[in-house]
Amino acid sequence: MTEPQSLKPKLKPTADGRVSRDNRQTVGDQFIDNPRMTCRDVNVYYADKQAINNVSLDIGSNEVISMIGPSGCGKSTFLRCLNRMNDTIDTCRVTGEIKMDGHNIYSNEIDVVALRAQVGIVFQKPNPFPKSIYENIAYGPRIHGLVENKTEMDEIVETSIKRAGLWEEVKDRLDQPGTGLSGGQQQRLCIARTIAVGPEVILMDEPCSALDPIATAIIEDLIDELRQHFSIAIVTHSMQQASRVSQRTAYFHLGDLIEVGPTSRIFTSPRHELTEDYITGRFG
Amino acid sequence: MSPLMLLIILLGLSTLAYQIGKKKAFAVGKQAGGTRQLHSRPTYYGALTALWAGIPALLIYGFWIAFEPSVITKIVISGLPDEIRNIPADRLNLVVNDIKNLVTGNILSGQVSPAIQAAADHYRSLKFISSAALAVVSLSLAILGIIIVLKLIKPTLRARNQVERVLRIMIITCSCIAILTTIGIVFSVLYEAIRFFKVIPVSEFLFGLKWSPQMAIRAEQVGSSGAFGAVPVFLGTMLISAIAMMVAVPIGLMSAIYLSEYANKRFRDIAKPLMEILAGIPTVVYGFFAALTVAPLIRNSGSLIGLDVSSESALAAGLVMGIMIIPFVSSLSDDVINAVPQSLRDGAYGLGATKSETIRQVVIPAALPGIVGSILLAVSRAIGETMIVVMAAGLAANLTLNPLKTVTTVTVQIVTLLVGDQEFDSPKTMAAFALGLVLFLVTLCLNVIALHVVRKYREQYE
Numbered sequence: 001m002t003e004p005q006s007l008k009p010k011l012k013p014t015a016d017g018r019v020s021r022d023n024r025q026t027v028g029d030q031f032i033d034n035p036r037m038t039c040r041d042v043n044v045y046y047a048d049k050q051a052i053n054n055v056s057l058d059i060g061s062n063e064v065i066s067m068i069g070p071s072g073c074g075k076s077t078f079l080r081c082l083n084r085m086n087d088t089i090d091t092c093r094v095t096g097e098i099k100m101d102g103h104n105i106y107s108n109e110i111d112v113v114a115l116r117a118q119v120g121i122v123f124q125k126p127n128p129f130p131k132s133i134y135e136n137i138a139y140g141p142r143i144h145g146l147v148e149n150k151t152e153m154d155e156i157v158e159t160s161i162k163r164a165g166l167w168e169e170v171k172d173r174l175d176q177p178g179t180g181l182s183g184g185q186q187q188r189l190c191i192a193r194t195i196a197v198g199p200e201v202i203l204m205d206e207p208c209s210a211l212d213p214i215a216t217a218i219i220e221d222l223i224d225e226l227r228q229h230f231s232i233a234i235v236t237h238s239m240q241q242a243s244r245v246s247q248r249t250a251y252f253h254l255g256d257l258i259e260v261g262p263t264s265r266i267f268t269s270p271r272h273e274l275t276e277d278y279i280t281g282r283f284g
Numbered sequence: 285m286s287p288l289m290l291l292i293i294l295l296g297l298s299t300l301a302y303q304i305g306k307k308k309a310f311a312v313g314k315q316a317g318g319t320r321q322l323h324s325r326p327t328y329y330g331a332l333t334a335l336w337a338g339i340p341a342l343l344i345y346g347f348w349i350a351f352e353p354s355v356i357t358k359i360v361i362s363g364l365p366d367e368i369r370n371i372p373a374d375r376l377n378l379v380v381n382d383i384k385n386l387v388t389g390n391i392l393s394g395q396v397s398p399a400i401q402a403a404a405d406h407y408r409s410l411k412f413i414s415s416a417a418l419a420v421v422s423l424s425l426a427i428l429g430i431i432i433v434l435k436l437i438k439p440t441l442r443a444r445n446q447v448e449r450v451l452r453i454m455i456i457t458c459s460c461i462a463i464l465t466t467i468g469i470v471f472s473v474l475y476e477a478i479r480f481f482k483v484i485p486v487s488e489f490l491f492g493l494k495w496s497p498q499m500a501i502r503a504e505q506v507g508s509s510g511a512f513g514a515v516p517v518f519l520g521t522m523l524i525s526a527i528a529m530m531v532a533v534p535i536g537l538m539s540a541i542y543l544s545e546y547a548n549k550r551f552r553d554i555a556k557p558l559m560e561i562l563a564g565i566p567t568v569v570y571g572f573f574a575a576l577t578v579a580p581l582i583r584n585s586g587s588l589i590g591l592d593v594s595s596e597s598a599l600a601a602g603l604v605m606g607i608m609i610i611p612f613v614s615s616l617s618d619d620v621i622n623a624v625p626q627s628l629r630d631g632a633y634g635l636g637a638t639k640s641e642t643i644r645q646v647v648i649p650a651a652l653p654g655i656v657g658s659i660l661l662a663v664s665r666a667i668g669e670t671m672i673v674v675m676a677a678g679l680a681a682n683l684t685l686n687p688l689k690t691v692t693t694v695t696v697q698i699v700t701l702l703v704g705d706q707e708f709d710s711p712k713t714m715a716a717f718a719l720g721l722v723l724f725l726v727t728l729c730l731n732v733i734a735l736h737v738v739r740k741y742r743e744q745y746e
């Protein structure tokens with residue numbers, strides 16, 4: 001394990017042993033053994049404005065890592081870097097290194113289409129296509145040529161919807177439009193759609209913020225189950241959600257990654273004053 | 285005082301009334317303990333004063349101007365000597381015209397007799413009296429209105445409600461005018477069409493294959509019996525519209541996709557207005573472009589490869605009409621493609637779809653109802669288009685689907701049937717109304733379907 005930056009000499013500990021608010025360097029266990037994705041010194045700029053400053057972070061296999069922080073802190077921007085969704089924004093520029101399987105995903109050799117098949121994303125607002133439920137799931141496997149015939153496709157659709165915990169609710173109406181489902185069901189449909197492509201990492205950008213508590217609980221259970229098969233990075237505004245679903249938590253503040261660590265530790269004894277301010281609701 | 289001058293004065297008075305009313309409202313408000321004590325804001329009291337000053341006076345003004353000439357003419361005629369008054373009506377009209385010409389100083393048709401000179405003087409004096417009376421009546425009405433409202437201004441006067449009621453009535457009147465005009469047009473066309481169908485059976489008109497509307501004007505004339513089968517005419521319209529759509533839909537749709545999905549903002553800001561200029565070119569300009577440039581080009585290049593192309597081919601008219609319609613398709617499609625939420629695109633990209641896959645399989649299907657709506661609107665525009673086909677398409681009603689031959693369209697036939705001196709009781713003239721009626725029904729249906737489709741699309745995302 002790499003030496004945590006928090007122990008570097010230039011830090012000025014405060015009276016209770018925490019890292020002072022002035023320090024912008026990452027505190028905690030940002031590097032882990034056997035990471036699935038590694039990010040080193042990632043900077044993101046929107047035109048001239050820098051949105052992410054030198055973030056380095058590992059994402060492990062079969063873990064849920066949650067990213068928390070106040071609005072505008074760059075957590076969503078960072079998440080979207082992981083499958084190059086920022087490419088769709090003209091003015092966005094990413095520097096640094098994000099590696100998956102030893103390849104920098106921003107190098108020219110990487111096909112962004114293949115990358116996004118490996119690193120799926122679920123958005124804040126459920127966005128099913130205005131097609132049938134079946135077609136919503138079948139779309140990804142079809143464009144990637146993952147299936148040869150209808151039987152295989154049926155199988156993928158069924159397993160994906162089952163994994164997303166939606167099968168019992170929709171099995172009789174797969175030909176109905178996906179937009180006709182409830183918000184929570186739509187979001188699970190979007191998760192199923194992502195799973196259907198067979199990704200290794202799933203990014204979730206506030207997946208529950210448009211949902212009611214019951215739908216949220218269902219999706220949180222789902223995330224916990226999906227951990228068996230995927231690495232999951234989730235951005236959330238809800239600290240309760242972060243503590244319920246994730247094993248590691250990363251706290252972002254104004255484009256800096258402030259603190260990373262096991263979720264249980266972050267929420268009980270944060271090492272950085274900024275983290276403490278945020279999780280105790282004292283953030284100003 | 286001239287009527288125009290009076291009108292300006294009335295409007296000025298109304299503006300003045302607004303200021304006076306507002307001032308009075310402030311004064312009344314101050315007395316009652318601040319303008320907050322007033323029921324309405326002071327501007328509404330001003331507006332109420334202005335309305336009362338303006339509306340009655342303007343109504344009187346309007347009626348007066350409308351009826352003044354006929355009333356004065358009646359009085360002048362009754363004042364004429366008996367021997368002139370008893371001549372037949374059409375000759376009397378000439379005399380009245382002479383009198384009016386004499387008043388305005390125009391050239392007369394004959395000698396000025398003393399009786400006519402006297403009548404003209406009579407006319408002139410009546411006119412003077414009338415305009416003076418109008419000025420007095422309308423101005424005093426306006427001033428009376430101001431005085432009454434000023435008296436009425438109290439904190440409890442519900443000025444806002446009254447002003448808003450008047451405004452509502454005005455708005456209702458405006459929309460009624462639009463609707464009634466439409467109904468009026470429908471009925472006038474319908475009336476003439478029914479007269480036509482009394483002579484020519486509906487079935488013959490709708491299913492007849494020969495169109496030759498020339499009728500014998502005199503009974504003894506030979507040769508032109510008239511044939512009113514509208515199929516060739518409608519087929520010609522459809523042929524030209526189809527050619528136009530074959531040009532406009534692919535070009536319009538593709539450019540809409542390029543502009544909304546691929547082009548950067550700077551190019552889009554320049555290209556979109558440029559394309560919309562196409563819609564602003566007068567159709568008569570397109571018409572001579574088609575007739576003088578495109579049609580000879582097609583004929584010459586056709587003859588080079590040994591094709592027999594008529595100089596007024598359906599192809600030329602259709603091509604140019606298609607160019608004209610491009611902005612309709614591209615502009616409306618561009619709007620609906622832009623209305624597809626970014627989240628849908630993100631969803632497709634997030635699954636690893638390429639840009640073209642996203643556009644073909646997600647964006648276009650989502651925007652399809654709107655695109656279909658825009659195409660239907662363009663079709664109804666193509667069917668109703670007149671000027672290009674009048675200039676570039678022919679008059680011969682050939683029953684053919686060959687785009688290199690001359691065909692004629694419904695609108696062209698309507699124009700040729702009605703232009704020039706025509707008898708309004710011959711089937712030839714009335715056929716134009718029957719054609720117009722059918723054309724109206726077709727475009728109406730297309731518009732209703734298009735609007736319905738577009739509305740359905742809107743419900744999907746809002």
